[in-house]
Amino acid sequence: MARTAETEGKARVLHVVQGAVGATREEGLDYTTLLGACVAVCLHDPVARLGGMAHFVFPRKGGLLTGGPQTGGPETGSPETSGDARFGDVAIAALLQRLAGLGAQAPGLQAQLCGGARVHEGRQDIGRANVEFALSRLAELGVRVLGTAGLGEDMGGNQVRRIRFSPCSGKLVVTAQHHSTPQDTLAGFPGR
Numbered sequence: 616m617a618r619t620a621e622t623e624g625k626a627r628v629l630h631v632v633q634g635a636v637g638a639t640r641e642e643g644l645d646y647t648t649l650l651g652a653c654v655a656v657c658l659h660d661p662v663a664r665l666g667g668m669a670h671f672v673f674p675r676k677g678g679l680l681t682g683g684p685q686t687g688g689p690e691t692g693s694p695e696t697s698g699d700a701r702f703g704d705v706a707i708a709a710l711l712q713r714l715a716g717l718g719a720q721a722p723g724l725q726a727q728l729c730g731g732a733r734v735h736e737g738r739q740d741i742g743r744a745n746v747e748f749a750l751s752r753l754a755e756l757g758v759r760v761l762g763t764a765g766l767g768e769d770m771g772g773n774q775v776r777r778i779r780f781s782p783c784s785g786k787l788v789v790t791a792q793h794h795s796t797p798q799d800t801l802a803g804f805p806g807r
Contacts, residue, residue, distance in 0.1 A: 626781075627641075633671075636709045638668075650777075651732050656671075659724065667710050669703075722758075726753050730746075774792070
């Protein structure tokens with residue numbers, strides 16, 4: 616589910632939750648999210664001055680939950696949520712489809728990736744699997760990934776990150792969160 620997080624200055628800021636995809640050509644609209652093992656794929660078309668973000672949890676759809684409610688849409692720039700978009704293959708395809716609907720073409724897109732942390736010791740490194748999947752899938756599609764030579768400073772490790780992406784300019788700001796778990800996502804849950 617997408618939420619309007621805040622309005623800062625002239626920018627409207629929308630929070631892209633797990634399993635959500637947002638795309639826009641609206642100047643002054645930024646997307647933000649909090650990432651642990653999840654990966655955010657931020658795509659920008661510098662010629663058409665549009666872009667979007669997909670926030671996925673697992674690399675490939677494996678027959679778990681499918682479907683789910685959808686909100687927002689391309690005309691508002693609001694992220695859509697879908698149970699399927701929790702998976703990287705579905706999320707990246709959905710993002711590319713929404714961007715194509717706004718006039719983008721995959722070969723002209725530039726990608727920036729964030730997340731993929733190993734936030735739980737002793738468990739499968741789903742963060743690394745998410746990063747490897749995103750890099751591989753974008754390479755297959757001919758989408759150029761900026762600023763990555765293997766696992767860069769904005770991917771991998773064990774650090775939770777908050778990101779803010781301006782789809783029309785391609786500007787990405789990454790802020791390290793000094794918690795082992797994304798604390799602000801726990802607010803409002805019983806027992807917290």
